[in-house]
Amino acid sequence: MTGNKKIIREGTVEGKIIGTNLGCMMHFLGTEYLPDMQDKILFIESYETSPNECQRRFAHLKQYGVFDKIKGIFVGYNYDTYKKNGNAFPQMEDILLEYQNNISF
Numbered sequence: 001m002t003g004n005k006k007i008i009r010e011g012t013v014e015g016k017i018i019g020t021n022l023g024c025m026m027h028f029l030g031t032e033y034l035p036d037m038q039d040k041i042l043f044i045e046s047y048e049t050s051p052n053e054c055q056r057r058f059a060h061l062k063q064y065g066v067f068d069k070i071k072g073i074f075v076g077y078n079y080d081t082y083k084k085n086g087n088a089f090p091q092m093e094d095i096l097l098e099y100q101n102n103i104s105f
Helices: 022-028 051-064 092-100
Strands: 017-021 041-047 072-079
Touching: 017 022, 022 041, 022 051, 051 092, 072 092
Parallel strands: 017 041, 041 072
Antiparallel strands: none
């Protein structure tokens, strides 16, 4: 971990970056508006996302095949996320770790 950055899986990747709010991306699944994810690097952020909601969204991305198409993922800023009564819940990157052994990027 470097500063506030956490590396989930080290490596080098090249590709175009597609950036989005994770919640907004869910509205594009199954529509013509979802960009072609093949060989892209996905940059995601969120706003007020609970750990359960984040896990469900990652499950939908996996079921839709997004994780099979992308080359990498970058987790950005998650505003006002995962705190309750001063205790920190798992962060988005921690939840992504659950998927890292089952995805190829």
